[in-house]
Amino acid sequence: MRIAVAGVGGMGTRFALKLAQAGNDVTLVETWSARLAALKTQGLQAKLDGQEVTMQLPAYAPDEVPATPGFDLVLFLTKSMQLADLARTLQPLYGPQTYVLCLMNGIGHEQTLGKYVPQERLLLGNTMWTAQMARPDHVLLQDDGSCELGSLTADPAQVQMAQTVVDVFNQAGLKPRLLDDPRYSVFRKGCVNGTLNTLCTLLECNVAEFGQTTPAHALVEAIVKEFAAVGAKQGLHLDVAEAVAHVESCYTVIGEHYPSMYQDLVVNNRPTEIDYINGYVARHGQAAGVATPYCQMLTAQVHVKEQLRHAHNDQ
Amino acid sequence: MRIAVAGVGGMGTRFALKLAQAGNDVTLVETWSARLAALKTQGLQAKLDGQEVTMQLPAYAPDEVPATPGFDLVLFLTKSMQLADLARTLQPLYGPQTYVLCLMNGIGHEQTLGKYVPQERLLLGNTMWTAQMARPDHVLLQDDGSCELGSLTADPAQVQMAQTVVDVFNQAGLKPRLLDDPRYSVFRKGCVNGTLNTLCTLLECNVAEFGQTTPAHALVEAIVKEFAAVGAKQGLHLDVAEAVAHVESCYTVIGEHYPSMYQDLVVNNRPTEIDYINGYVARHGQAAGVATPYCQMLTAQVHVKEQLRHAHNDQ
Numbered sequence: 340m341r342i343a344v345a346g347v348g349g350m351g352t353r354f355a356l357k358l359a360q361a362g363n364d365v366t367l368v369e370t371w372s373a374r375l376a377a378l379k380t381q382g383l384q385a386k387l388d389g390q391e392v393t394m395q396l397p398a399y400a401p402d403e404v405p406a407t408p409g410f411d412l413v414l415f416l417t418k419s420m421q422l423a424d425l426a427r428t429l430q431p432l433y434g435p436q437t438y439v440l441c442l443m444n445g446i447g448h449e450q451t452l453g454k455y456v457p458q459e460r461l462l463l464g465n466t467m468w469t470a471q472m473a474r475p476d477h478v479l480l481q482d483d484g485s486c487e488l489g490s491l492t493a494d495p496a497q498v499q500m501a502q503t504v505v506d507v508f509n510q511a512g513l514k515p516r517l518l519d520d521p522r523y524s525v526f527r528k529g530c531v532n533g534t535l536n537t538l539c540t541l542l543e544c545n546v547a548e549f550g551q552t553t554p555a556h557a558l559v560e561a562i563v564k565e566f567a568a569v570g571a572k573q574g575l576h577l578d579v580a581e582a583v584a585h586v587e588s589c590y591t592v593i594g595e596h597y598p599s600m601y602q603d604l605v606v607n608n609r610p611t612e613i614d615y616i617n618g619y620v621a622r623h624g625q626a627a628g629v630a631t632p633y634c635q636m637l638t639a640q641v642h643v644k645e646q647l648r649h650a651h652n653d654q
Numbered sequence: 655m656r657i658a659v660a661g662v663g664g665m666g667t668r669f670a671l672k673l674a675q676a677g678n679d680v681t682l683v684e685t686w687s688a689r690l691a692a693l694k695t696q697g698l699q700a701k702l703d704g705q706e707v708t709m710q711l712p713a714y715a716p717d718e719v720p721a722t723p724g725f726d727l728v729l730f731l732t733k734s735m736q737l738a739d740l741a742r743t744l745q746p747l748y749g750p751q752t753y754v755l756c757l758m759n760g761i762g763h764e765q766t767l768g769k770y771v772p773q774e775r776l777l778l779g780n781t782m783w784t785a786q787m788a789r790p791d792h793v794l795l796q797d798d799g800s801c802e803l804g805s806l807t808a809d810p811a812q813v814q815m816a817q818t819v820v821d822v823f824n825q826a827g828l829k830p831r832l833l834d835d836p837r838y839s840v841f842r843k844g845c846v847n848g849t850l851n852t853l854c855t856l857l858e859c860n861v862a863e864f865g866q867t868t869p870a871h872a873l874v875e876a877i878v879k880e881f882a883a884v885g886a887k888q889g890l891h892l893d894v895a896e897a898v899a900h901v902e903s904c905y906t907v908i909g910e911h912y913p914s915m916y917q918d919l920v921v922n923n924r925p926t927e928i929d930y931i932n933g934y935v936a937r938h939g940q941a942a943g944v945a946t947p948y949c950q951m952l953t954a955q956v957h958v959k960e961q962l963r964h965a966h967n968d969q
Contacts, residue, residue: 555958557954636947640857640873642867642869643870647863647864
């Protein structure tokens, strides 16, 4: 499959590496100039499950990607706040045979992509893989993981493409699962981000450390209930108990992990994706008349912390 | 006036020093053995407005204080979680002529003291002075401040004593103000602690740094509204706009200050008074059927942070 990976941070590196190793034709698209320079000169480097790996793959700035021959798949794995710009810049890539897949953290990205790509060409999902980019030229990939994706509509060709992508990802060892309702799954994943990413960032701990504290369960449940209340207004009926259990399974599955938001703000002093996680719930809750005090307060606290640290993007 | 200062941390040091300098007969009562040892051997030491000061004052563990001659005033300035024990241990000091004054952070202390002291002998208030105890043998006292106190009932002798204490404090330069309704004032001060102490502790910043962030105003207002809703159930009708303005005045008045809760947890790794501030509002809100999600979440977050840091008392 001919695949453009748009956003080659930690997670983009994992997917690009695994897909290229499995024989796919992978092109890298990266906004951050220091990262792009490293990709061009040193190749895609990572410590993957304890082994140093390097692959030389074609790498481009967003406005430099050759549009022909067309891509079968454009896979978005950038930070949420960069999606709108990147999706617009990459418009020349969305050919008649091209599907667009978003596996990013954050809720509502299908609306952003929907400005440029018809719903019948959009695939949506999320990933439970972890990744850590310590420097522009190196990524640490450990922990077991999985991912999920599905078709946004019942269009037969689109449903078929979702299955094909699952097969390709499966051959690449990315442990994909085909979803009937990817928006539900994104909301469910949002519960993980909106609890663990946010609280581990504010409280500066890893997932297992947070999970061992006595207030953890009540905090997680209160936040998940707000996601569910706002989801219900959008026709997504989240199973609260199951979503809470899903969050809490992370305490053991990825316990040693410092979530991506922690890496963004605490380690790398960059702005966070909070507006696309708890901020999404707070904003849409307010619009729908649903009280979301927990998500409101968490969003505000993270923004305070960003401002205190003068968080900024390197690029 | 013959005064026992019960709890000689940072704030107790300020009051004991100023009152003794003004000629009052001051006795120190201290639970923490390392601090008590320093008080006995090195005296009461502080850097007071830039000047090193030392005074030798009688200092005792709580169960060693001579009960005769009786005290005119027992002034409680200990940490909230130590009050119940200390108030019980000091029972022999509450003679027929003795008044008890509590100027501590936290809400509801008059209920704890009321188990041992009749309401007609209780004075209540709070202080806007700052203090910082860096080591068991040294205290840093800077910033301008003030305090407020009043009588819990309309008992004429008690009202007279409140005025007498104000006069004594005034002579000592403690800038006291006489209150008609000290419980109102304690709730109003609770708004300062429940916003600035809590958020500066969670976000690890000083008062001015927090105040400069864009979410600060909305956060403060949301929290103060919860204090007001719970206060209303107790007959205390807080002026929300005035209380918010009072909190926000701290951004300039004590901007460089790291609140006592920050010092407790972040600097000294000790448990905080959160259960007597936001925790009080959350608990009494729950009992009265008033929603207090902000105070609930803040209380839980501070407890998570205490547990992550394995906070403990030195004594």
